[in-house]
Amino acid sequence: MSFKYFRKSIALIAFLILWELLPASGIISKTFLSPPSEVFQALVKLIESGELWIHISISLQRAFTGFALAVITMIPLGFLMGWYKGFEDISDGLVQAMRQVSSLSLFPVFLLFFG
Numbered sequence: 001m002s003f004k005y006f007r008k009s010i011a012l013i014a015f016l017i018l019w020e021l022l023p024a025s026g027i028i029s030k031t032f033l034s035p036p037s038e039v040f041q042a043l044v045k046l047i048e049s050g051e052l053w054i055h056i057s058i059s060l061q062r063a064f065t066g067f068a069l070a071v072i073t074m075i076p077l078g079f080l081m082g083w084y085k086g087f088e089d090i091s092d093g094l095v096q097a098m099r100q101v102s103s104l105s106l107f108p109v110f111l112l113f114f115g
Helices: 002-008 011-027 036-049 051-083 085-099 103-114
Strands: none
Touching: 002 011, 036 051, 051 085, 085 103
16 A cells, blocks of 8 residues: 555655756756755744744735735626626626636736736
């Protein structure tokens, strides 16, 4: 049974080994891809200093603020589109265009505009 779990983790283990070896060997610059050992050390330092919890709380605050803004604007927009056919005709094209855009692909745009 334990061999079954090992087989399922071979790809993950190989990925972590490559991730550690490529920056260490200089094939990939550590500036672009830090090895997992350095990432883990930085994580431990952030946890020990208490700084990680500050960053987590700020990130959660931003996420909840964004969610609240989306709810406040999009629920009324949805009701307006449902109640008024003319409003739906005008706004549906934009809504459908934005629906097809992956959120991850918008991440660099958000960073550009919001820092």
